Amino acid sequence: MRGSGRVAEVLITATFLLTATQSSLRPTEYVGDGSDTLTAVRSPISSLVGTALSLQVVFFATTLSKPAETVGPAPTRRTTVQTDVTISNRLALAVTSEGLTGIGAPEWHDADHKGMGTLVAIIDLGFSGWDSLPDGELPVDIQTLAFDDDGVLDVATDHGTQMAEIVHDVAPEADLVFLTFNDDRMGEMLDWLIANEVDVVNMSLEWTDGPLDGTHFSAEHIQRGIDAGITWIVAAGNSAKRHHVGTTVDLDGDGWVELMSPATEFNEFSTAAGASADLLLTWDDPATDLDLCVFDMETLTNGEPTRVQCSERPQGNGELALEAMTVTNSSAVSRRYGYSIKHFSGSETIYDTRIWGSGYLQFSNPAASLGVPANMTDALTVGAVAWNTLELQPYSGWGPNQQGVLKPDVVAPDQITTSQWAGVSNTGTSYAAPHVAGISALMIGAMPDLTPAQVKQRLKDRASQADEPDHRQGWGIVSLGSLPSSIVAIRGHWAEPAIDWAFTSGITAACPTDGSPNSTCPELPVTRDEMARFMWNSKGQPTPTTAASFEDVAADATYATAVAWLAEQAITLGCTTTNYCPDGTVTRAEMAAFLWRLEGSPEGSVPAGFKDVTSGAFFDDAANWLLASGVTNGCTTTNYCPQGLVTRAEMFTFLERVDDLD
Ligand SMILES: [Ca+2]
Ligand SMILES: [Ca+2]
Ligand SMILES: [Ca+2]
Numbered sequence: 269m270r271g272s273g274r275v276a277e278v279l280i281t282a283t284f285l286l287t288a289t290q291s292s293l294r295p296t297e298y299v300g301d302g303s304d305t306l307t308a309v310r311s312p313i314s315s316l317v318g319t320a321l322s323l324q325v326v327f328f329a330t331t332l333s334k335p336a337e338t339v340g341p342a343p344t345r346r347t348t349v350q351t352d353v354t355i356s357n358r359l360a361l362a363v364t365s366e367g368l369t370g371i372g373a374p375e376w377h378d379a380d381h382k383g384m385g386t387l388v389a390i391i392d393l394g395f396s397g398w399d400s401l402p403d404g405e406l407p408v409d410i411q412t413l414a415f416d417d418d419g420v421l422d423v424a425t426d427h428g429t430q431m432a433e434i435v436h437d438v439a440p441e442a443d444l445v446f447l448t449f450n451d452d453r454m455g456e457m458l459d460w461l462i463a464n465e466v467d468v469v470n471m472s473l474e475w476t477d478g479p480l481d482g483t484h485f486s487a488e489h490i491q492r493g494i495d496a497g498i499t500w501i502v503a504a505g506n507s508a509k510r511h512h513v514g515t516t517v518d519l520d521g522d523g524w525v526e527l528m529s530p531a532t533e534f535n536e537f538s539t540a541a542g543a544s545a546d547l548l549l550t551w552d553d554p555a556t557d558l559d560l561c562v563f564d565m566e567t568l569t570n571g572e573p574t575r576v577q578c579s580e581r582p583q584g585n586g587e588l589a590l591e592a593m594t595v596t597n598s599s600a601v602s603r604r605y606g607y608s609i610k611h612f613s614g615s616e617t618i619y620d621t622r623i624w625g626s627g628y629l630q631f632s633n634p635a636a637s638l639g640v641p642a643n644m645t646d647a648l649t650v651g652a653v654a655w656n657t658l659e660l661q662p663y664s665g666w667g668p669n670q671q672g673v674l675k676p677d678v679v680a681p682d683q684i685t686t687s688q689w690a691g692v693s694n695t696g697t698s699y700a701a702p703h704v705a706g707i708s709a710l711m712i713g714a715m716p717d718l719t720p721a722q723v724k725q726r727l728k729d730r731a732s733q734a735d736e737p738d739h740r741q742g743w744g745i746v747s748l749g750s751l752p753s754s755i756v757a758i759r760g761h762w763a764e765p766a767i768d769w770a771f772t773s774g775i776t777a778a779c780p781t782d783g784s785p786n787s788t789c790p791e792l793p794v795t796r797d798e799m800a801r802f803m804w805n806s807k808g809q810p811t812p813t814t815a816a817s818f819e820d821v822a823a824d825a826t827y828a829t830a831v832a833w834l835a836e837q838a839i840t841l842g843c844t845t846t847n848y849c850p851d852g853t854v855t856r857a858e859m860a861a862f863l864w865r866l867e868g869s870p871e872g873s874v875p876a877g878f879k880d881v882t883s884g885a886f887f888d889d890a891a892n893w894l895l896a897s898g899v900t901n902g903c904t905t906t907n908y909c910p911q912g913l914v915t916r917a918e919m920f921t922f923l924e925r926v927d928d929l930d
């Protein structure tokens with residue numbers, strides 16, 4: 269419900285500058301005020317004191333009506349959003365992102381995996397300061413390209429410079445190319461990226477104009493790049509608390525949708541002094557015509573918030589179900605605004621509203637808050653966790669995308685330091701994405717044949733909640749994981765990460781049948797002599813104090829020291845009292861006992877209840893422990909299959925899981 273002031277229109281001069289041709293492409297760093305709780309509407313008196321507003325008020329008719337002119341879609345254009353570049357804030361010396369350790373980059377760097385031979389493109393709004401950063405912050409040689417009017421790299425923001433610093437921290441030997449572009453030359457830019465065999469793109473940007481259903485003009489270009497082999501990284505956006513959906517309910521019949529019950533027709537937000545906020549309203553039923561209006565909640569007219577601006581495009585005859593506008597707060601102080609949705613004509617429908625460049629919305633629902641291009645199914649969408657707490661940031665966009673696909677793919681650290689911007693407020697999914705771009709470059713540098721889909725799958729497999737992905741963090745916190753072995757043949761094998769781990773951490777060095785360092789024999793059953801060496805290697809080859817006395821283990825056998833240590837630790841008791849049976853294959857029962865004893869025979873696990881494990885069997889406690897600790901789930905939901913053999917691929921997987929328990 270609201271009074272007659274609700275339909276007043278106000279022409280505002282001087283204090284509020286309304287721009288209709290604002291950017292639709294924004295960097296996905298966090299620019300809001302960080303407050304979850306929004307203040308209530310202030311009274312007219314207190315809001316006007318000291319603000320020296322100069323308002324010229326004109327009243328219009330009081331019924332819902334269309335503007336005379338037909339307003340077409342807003343131009344899809346990009347400009348910069350960060351105009352207050354402060355290079356005095358720069359650091360004098362190079363810094364490294366605090367996020368590196370958590371994603372496992374140091375181990376890869378130590379093994380000389382630094383992205384050599386890869387080309388990473390950073391597509392951004394601007395690269396201010398890039399050529400005067402402290403030594404070591406960027407590669408020595410960098411290409412710059414501008415697919416725009418003047419052909420010169422844009423520098424009106426330093427956002428791209430910061431992205432580049434992060435990529436270089438993670439992948440210090442990757443080559444970089446910086447690009448800025450106009451929307452209408454995006455196809456040309458893609459031609460260049462493909463022709464120059466770019467491996468990875470970092471795009472910490474978002475279009476604010478919609479549509480969100482996958483038909484945005486940028487989608488076909490990006491898809492073409494991915495299909496050509498480019499791993500395309502996009503930030504998830506910061507819309508989790510700047511996104512609100514609902515049904516166009518209008519119980520009081522005044523034409524204004526109730527955004528929250530009871531009868532709440534405004535959704536408020538604050539905009540910083542000098543800042544612009546982009547608003548987007550989309551809805552499901554294109555036969556329905558909705559309009560979007562913004563009100564100044566601090567300046568009341570006849571006791572009601574003052575109407576500032578509306579987007580009132582006609583719909584219902586095949587037009588896009590979309591309203592968009594930009595509101596600029598040109599005053600010297602932060603201001604409170606609120607938007608309302610007008611149900612102009614047509615059936616009830618589901619609406620989706622979102623805003624960029626403001627504080628959080630008063631009412632928000634984070635689900636499905638990914639925008640364009642974070643909603644692209646084949647892109648690698650990256651949300652943000654604080655590097656130090658690893659907690660999901662409240663603004664980080666949630667999936668699924670509009671096609672119902674689980675998103676984001678992974679989350680990565682933000683709130684990290686760059687030289688270009690020394691402040692501690694480097695927050696936003698913008699900062700998370702380039703960590704993943706760098707990781708992708710490291711993986712592709714080590715394994716040049718990986719496709720974008722394989723890079724994504726590897727990242728998902730190795731992320732922190734790979735077994736339980738959700739719409740908030742996707743597959744979880746990104747991690748490089750085990751070093752890649754040089755063995756190409758296992759790429760795509762189900763046990764690839766574990767085989768990589770076994771070969772790069774010294775668990776095994778060669779295939780037993782041919783001794784070749786370039787094959788792994790993943791399907792061969794594990795023999796007891798191999799098992800002895802695997803376990804001994806996994807503990808760093810400790811020296812036994814006594815020699816074992818098994819009759820069938822020669823003193824000079826390659827596995828003799830390993831067996832001696834296992835016997836000394838009571839990890840093996842032999843296959844008989846006198847023999848070790850080195851050529852025997854390892855059953856699942858033996859494997860359970862070996863691994864359990866290797867870990868110190870931990871007692872007290874919940875009984876697993878396997879139907880084929882007899883209570884009191886020599887591996888009973890071990891099988892219970894394996895299940896309880898997540899090393900294995902059994903061969904079926906009810907059985908353990910104790911007599912089954914264990915392949916090398918399986919054993920590496922079990923050993924890596926046990927190693928992860930330490
Ligand atoms: Ca650095
Ligand atoms: Ca330019
Ligand atoms: Ca209403």
Ligand SMILES: [Ca+2]
Nearest residue numbers: 558559580581
């Ligand atoms: Ca409309």
